[in-house]
Amino acid sequence: MVNMHSPHGAGPADDRTARARIRDEALRLFAERGADGVPLRDVASAAGVSAALVVKHYGSKDGLRDAVDEHVAAVFEAMLAEVALSPRPEPAELRSLAETVAGHLPPGSAVTDYLGRMLVDGGPSGTALFRRLYDVAVATLDAMVTAGLAEPGADPRVRAAVLLTNDLGALILRRHVADVLGLDPLSPEGTARWGAEILTIYATGLGGRAPEPRPDEPKGRP
Numbered sequence: 001m002v003n004m005h006s007p008h009g010a011g012p013a014d015d016r017t018a019r020a021r022i023r024d025e026a027l028r029l030f031a032e033r034g035a036d037g038v039p040l041r042d043v044a045s046a047a048g049v050s051a052a053l054v055v056k057h058y059g060s061k062d063g064l065r066d067a068v069d070e071h072v073a074a075v076f077e078a079m080l081a082e083v084a085l086s087p088r089p090e091p092a093e094l095r096s097l098a099e100t101v102a103g104h105l106p107p108g109s110a111v112t113d114y115l116g117r118m119l120v121d122g123g124p125s126g127t128a129l130f131r132r133l134y135d136v137a138v139a140t141l142d143a144m145v146t147a148g149l150a151e152p153g154a155d156p157r158v159r160a161a162v163l164l165t166n167d168l169g170a171l172i173l174r175r176h177v178a179d180v181l182g183l184d185p186l187s188p189e190g191t192a193r194w195g196a197e198i199l200t201i202y203a204t205g206l207g208g209r210a211p212e213p214r215p216d217e218p219k220g221r222p
Contacts, residue, residue: 025047028046
């Protein structure tokens with residue numbers, strides 16, 4: 001099972017293994033400075049272990065970066081799968097990936113910043129991770145179509161890419177979005193407003209109106 005709360009959300013009693021602490025601290029530091037700007041000794045210091053133990057667990061910085069990549073990919077795969085498989089009979093009740101991320105990751109998690117750095121910086125690792133996320137997005141759309149929650153469109157593979165890049169954009173650009181809107185799109189208020197607008201666009205196009213909330217639902221802020 002993927003522990004989606006570990007980076008960087010350990011509680012007061014940190015019961016993570018040394019291997020997990022190393023991975024999580026590497027994730028945080030790589031997100032802040034890029035992997036090339038973080039020596040293994042800095043990861044070791046942040047994790048409270050020796051550099052030799054980092055090498056014992058991961059072999060090299062490349063091995064550690066691969067482990068972080070695998071972890072971030074697994075986190076997003078689990079989230080995308082939840083978006084597809086959770087029973088939501090009405091389109092207005094579907095959650096975007098950004099909403100799912102906000103519900104699973106603790107405040108201040110380095111996962112989204114790390115993902116953004118990987119995808120923007122490019123390189124083999126970023127390309128491979130995006131391909132994995134895209135494959136999951138294709139499977140997610142297929143599962144939603146099978147469940148009657150979506151239409152495949154004329155070009156399902158392009159549709160899956162559009163949906164994925166839209167959600168990733170909200171995650172990667174969240175700090176810029178927060179700056180112009182005064183609202184973090186991953187905060188509870190932000191996901192409610194952001195998700196409602198995205199779903200309205202998906203459901204009705206740019207010329208449509210948002211569906212009226214049910215009587216038991218509060219209306220969103222203007």
